[in-house]
Amino acid sequence: MAFRVLIVDDSPALRGFVRRVLEISGLETSAVFEAADGMEALETLSREWVDVILTDINMPRMNGEEFVTQLTKSARLAAVPVIVVTTDGTEVRQEHLRALGVRGYLAKPFTPEDLKDEVERVMEEAAGTCQFYTF
Numbered sequence: 143m144a145f146r147v148l149i150v151d152d153s154p155a156l157r158g159f160v161r162r163v164l165e166i167s168g169l170e171t172s173a174v175f176e177a178a179d180g181m182e183a184l185e186t187l188s189r190e191w192v193d194v195i196l197t198d199i200n201m202p203r204m205n206g207e208e209f210v211t212q213l214t215k216s217a218r219l220a221a222v223p224v225i226v227v228t229t230d231g232t233e234v235r236q237e238h239l240r241a242l243g244v245r246g247y248l249a250k251p252f253t254p255e256d257l258k259d260e261v262e263r264v265m266e267e268a269a270g271t272c273q274f275y276t277f
């Protein structure tokens with residue numbers, strides 16, 4: 143299965159880094175979109191379907207937490223798995239993000255294998271809970 147991925151980060155360099163790590167990881171992608179913050183990401187998602195979202199937390203205009211909150215309020219987007227990519231790896235932080243609806247977590251620095259494993263894990267989890275995949 144080839145994934146459609148959305149990378150959300152206010153740093154163009156970090157978006158490029160995540161994109162390259164994604165390529166190196168061996169995960170098959172059919173489309174990779176980029177957005178600089180939550181607002182831009184929601185705009186992209188209004189016209190493009192993606193299978194998984196990789197998002198930063200600290201961003202101007204709309205940060206990662208607000209972005210995830212907006213996603214969970216949307217009937218169309220609530221089921222899209224979100225993986226947070228951040229330097230803040232504390233457990234309290236992780237629990238807080240999971241409570242908001244975040245499915246996965248990648249602490250920087252991470253390897254291509256870490257990224258591949260986490261994307262595959264959340265996609266399997268999503269497939270297990272989504273009616274559309276079970277026929």
Ligand SMILES: [Mg+2]
Pocket residue numbers: 151152153198199200201
């Ligand atoms: Mg940032």
